[in-house]
Amino acid sequence: MLSSRVATIAAFLGAVACIAGTTSAAACPPTAKLSTGTYYGVQSTEYAQDKFLGIPYAQPPVGRLRFASPEPLTESFGQRNATNFGWMCIGYGSDTANLGNPVNEDCLTLNVVRPRGVKAGDNLPVGVWVHGGSYVMGGSRDPRYDLGAIVEQSVKEQKPIVAVSINYRLQNWGFLFSKEMQNARAGNIAFKDQRMVLQWLQDNIASFGGNPSKVTIWGESAGARSLGMQLVAHDGQHGNLFQSAILESGSPIAIFNNATGWQPYFDALVAKTGCSDAGDRLNCLRDLPWQTLNAIFNGSNPLSVTAPTLGAVIDGDFITAQASALLKQGKFAHVPLLTGNNFDEGTAYAKQGISTDAQWTAWLSGLGLSATQIHQLSTLYPDDPAVGIPASYEGRPPASPYGLQFKRVAALAGDYQQHSGRRSLVETYAAAGLPVYSYLWNVIVNGLPNPIYGATHFQEVAFVFNNVNGRGYSANPFEGKPETYIQLADLMSRMWVRFMSDANPNIDGTEWPQYTSSNPENLVFDTNKTNLRYTATDDYRKAQIRYLLDSVFV
Numbered sequence: 001m002l003s004s005r006v007a008t009i010a011a012f013l014g015a016v017a018c019i020a021g022t023t024s025a026a027a028c029p030p031t032a033k034l035s036t037g038t039y040y041g042v043q044s045t046e047y048a049q050d051k052f053l054g055i056p057y058a059q060p061p062v063g064r065l066r067f068a069s070p071e072p073l074t075e076s077f078g079q080r081n082a083t084n085f086g087w088m089c090i091g092y093g094s095d096t097a098n099l100g101n102p103v104n105e106d107c108l109t110l111n112v113v114r115p116r117g118v119k120a121g122d123n124l125p126v127g128v129w130v131h132g133g134s135y136v137m138g139g140s141r142d143p144r145y146d147l148g149a150i151v152e153q154s155v156k157e158q159k160p161i162v163a164v165s166i167n168y169r170l171q172n173w174g175f176l177f178s179k180e181m182q183n184a185r186a187g188n189i190a191f192k193d194q195r196m197v198l199q200w201l202q203d204n205i206a207s208f209g210g211n212p213s214k215v216t217i218w219g220e221s222a223g224a225r226s227l228g229m230q231l232v233a234h235d236g237q238h239g240n241l242f243q244s245a246i247l248e249s250g251s252p253i254a255i256f257n258n259a260t261g262w263q264p265y266f267d268a269l270v271a272k273t274g275c276s277d278a279g280d281r282l283n284c285l286r287d288l289p290w291q292t293l294n295a296i297f298n299g300s301n302p303l304s305v306t307a308p309t310l311g312a313v314i315d316g317d318f319i320t321a322q323a324s325a326l327l328k329q330g331k332f333a334h335v336p337l338l339t340g341n342n343f344d345e346g347t348a349y350a351k352q353g354i355s356t357d358a359q360w361t362a363w364l365s366g367l368g369l370s371a372t373q374i375h376q377l378s379t380l381y382p383d384d385p386a387v388g389i390p391a392s393y394e395g396r397p398p399a400s401p402y403g404l405q406f407k408r409v410a411a412l413a414g415d416y417q418q419h420s421g422r423r424s425l426v427e428t429y430a431a432a433g434l435p436v437y438s439y440l441w442n443v444i445v446n447g448l449p450n451p452i453y454g455a456t457h458f459q460e461v462a463f464v465f466n467n468v469n470g471r472g473y474s475a476n477p478f479e480g481k482p483e484t485y486i487q488l489a490d491l492m493s494r495m496w497v498r499f500m501s502d503a504n505p506n507i508d509g510t511e512w513p514q515y516t517s518s519n520p521e522n523l524v525f526d527t528n529k530t531n532l533r534y535t536a537t538d539d540y541r542k543a544q545i546r547y548l549l550d551s552v553f554v
Helices: 002-020 147-157 171-175 181-185 189-208 221-235 260-270 281-287 289-298 322-329 357-366 371-380 405-429 481-502 542-554
Strands: 031-034 037-040 049-057 077-082 108-114 124-130 162-166 210-220 244-248 337-342 436-441 519-524 533-537
Touching: 002 210, 031 189, 049 147, 108 147, 108 189, 124 189, 124 221, 147 162, 147 481, 162 181, 162 189, 162 210, 171 289, 171 357, 181 260, 189 210, 210 221, 210 481, 221 322, 221 481, 244 481, 260 281, 322 405, 337 357, 337 405, 357 371, 357 405, 371 542, 405 436, 481 519
Parallel strands: 037 077, 124 162, 124 210, 210 244, 244 337, 337 436, 436 519
Antiparallel strands: 031 037, 049 108, 108 162, 519 533
């Protein structure tokens, strides 16, 4: 506490010195004056930018706010440093572990990056990045998500933006559910964290030079899926908290669980922690040391019951029905949309080791599919490597570790997780007459462990961020690749910036057609093409994806 006060006093005295003109301009911290206090940021050492890091956007989700919907901040704070990232939310996996596990329950913070010289009232468009990580790992301090390069690109494009990145609760800290939690209106709390960010931006981003009436939500994988939930939350009533959306490899289409489905896990959790006989079992969990829950959630002291798949739940509050039904009923945010998939999404997470039809059937059964569905999908996705993915890998992969039917499994896994949802979303938005821009990405980057992965999941992120130096990657995706890779990163990052600014990704010399019901076209990014892109009708695996949408995600 003392060091925090000293830092605040130092920042304040430094600001006074700047105002008095007794120190150099470079030493003067950027400031943002909110109604509740003033933040002192830091100047970027790489770009002409100001950074404000680790800003709380909600009350700490600790104590009685654990496993609860986020609460807005209510107290003024005077002056405060915003010069370092906040804690990452507690998570489990490589994206968190590789950064040294800097985790804490008190993690609901955001970061703001703006071009230097931008001030309150400049009303620049705002891009809000939501990280992925399967809902179990990751955070805004991940250097792969450094916002500097794309903000710099926006300045070069003469379409400057203010960029924001966020943390939100992960794994069971953000996705636990039960009848008790439903009664407490504590469902979908990770998604409600994200919603709280958007409300905070409405109240405060103008103080940083951003325009609260021009906010683009932007995410990849679980981040994009999260934003898909924002599209259908509250039956599409988004309160003008955002005005456009970019969803990379994610959509709201999934099979949502409910309180009944989660109850056995919740009951086992309260039994394991000695809360079964408590008068209020939920509050008992809230009062436990976080280490007790952490040991259960990280698997070192596991329950006998397996947790349901993490994701949205139908709580009658934030989410009222399956996404497929909400889209059909027109209950979604009617905003311009940019969305797409990588050619070979499924190779990143397809189950390995499947070499026989019996193993294939067992895998599908484990997904909860019926015998009829398994029969139909087995026909639609035959054991034929020529029609599996990636197409760039000829023949069958080795039985170990991938499995002889890996290309078959990867095709279905990718369509199940990503491709079917994108097609549903773009068809729905196009039918509603909304501006929609859809893409596919067919680039094989450096650093993949085997050619079997093809143009796999996540790999477009470095291009969108214009991260050509491979910051944060164990192997630079661009290393050893031709100049066309650098050119494609330049093109994509400019298009993303243009969409944030104008709700249209087209830049001089390019044509990305709107996706319409009469002309359903994808822009395909491909470094092997002369112009790095081409258009193609959106009809790949048409029957397969149609079956998933009509018979599985209903």
